[in-house]
Amino acid sequence: MRKRYDQIRSEVNLDQLIDLVRGKLLELPDPRSRSVDYTFHDLVMSAFAVYHFKYPSLNRLEEQTTAERENLHQLFKIGKLCSDAHLRSCVDQVDPSDLRELYPSCFQLLKRSGVLREYALADKQLICSVDGVEHFSSQKVHCPHCQERHHRNGQITYSHSMLCAALVHPDQREVFIMGSEPIKKQDGSQKNDCERNAAHRLLDWMSDHYKDYNLLFVEDALYANGPHLRRIRELNWNFIVNIKPGSHELLFKLFDTRKAQGSVRFCQWMDKQGTTHRFWYDNDLPLNEACADVRVNVLMYEEELKNGSIQRFSWATSIPLSRRNVEQIMRQGRSRWKIENETFNTLKNQGYNFEHNFGHGSNHLATFMAYMMLLAFLVDQIFQRCNQLFNRIWKAAKTKVKMWEITRSLFMVRVVYSFKEFYIILAQQFSVQLE
Ligand SMILES: [Zn+2]
Structure with missing residues (x-):
């Protein structure tokens, strides 16, 4: 017998979502040629864990408590933690384009659990909001892919931006990342032209991955x-x-x-x-x-x-x-604003450290880290949509920032063997009844 939507939804849990991410991360090619102390899996999962826990810096990986190390091992299957410098230099060499395959995989999960039905308009269309956002800016650090803004005083601002496509609905709270495309510097182009070119590449990518869906693009x-x-x-x-x-x-x-x-x-x-x-x-x-x-x-x-x-x-x-x-x-x-308000502002103001520089590198690092943040956000949004306990804890905590704070504190001192167990303990901290 086919499972009902609500049954599938109730079964969506963080352990399963993080397994999904890990499966895709492991498909990325390991750029290192010589044998090294750290597995590629440990490196990329460490980067994901930083965003999942909303750590303010990569250094946090080197300052782990015994419980944290054990938890990273149990929940993320990370065997050995490396230095942040090693992590940066390694992922700088990894083209993160393939990470985007996780968006359609998550979309499938949203379909199976009936979430897409709730986002569909009366005529079955799904609203996809597209907008650009800058995720790195500096007047000193730069790489060949940086966009450049030349100021009158001779200064140059270097930046990285990307286009994001997200599933939104005027009456629904969660937004789900469907696609992303880095805006690459192209000689002689105006910024607008760059965004337009990136939009063209994004549409090509989306046509490969969502052609069976009836999409309605809302854009500025x-x-x-x-x-x-x-x-x-x-x-x-x-x-x-x-x-x-x-x-x-x-x-x-x-x-x-x-x-x-x-x-x-x-x-x-x-x-x-x-x-x-x-x-x-x-x-x-x-x-x-x-x-x-x-x-x-x-x-x-x-x-x-x-x-x-x-x-x-x-x-x-x-x-x-x-x-x-x-x-x-x-x-x-008007639901276009959801990508600005619910996506970019959440990333900026609700603990994801969006504007914090996790590293720039000389090749892929800035984009890799931005994609990791989007994936962590997507996983959180799916979990939020599907998990009742998460919502009850959030209500008790009042703000997400507070919730992430307690999550990190608990993670530091208490060893757990699954996220399911972790959320039960978190619920107790907020006196939330388990059903
Ligand atoms: Zn750059």
């Missing part, structure tokens, strides 16, 4: 360009992208002309909170002069709160607009 105005939107449509996916008067002049002009001619449709209503929602929409407009073949449907939206304050948004979408769906499209378009 930077991605509202012809080649990108055309590619999304070629892949049979949909989009809702922000548009701006400055970068989409023709589209706004055309919309205004049609509005003056009376062909733009309008509707408005007030909700229970006294907020007025106003929608102006029209279908089948050319995106711009250069890409007139890319036809979009345009939604202009105004939200007026009870106190009179007004916010305005505008989107272009591949979904034909009607009175029936403009509110949904507005809510889906």
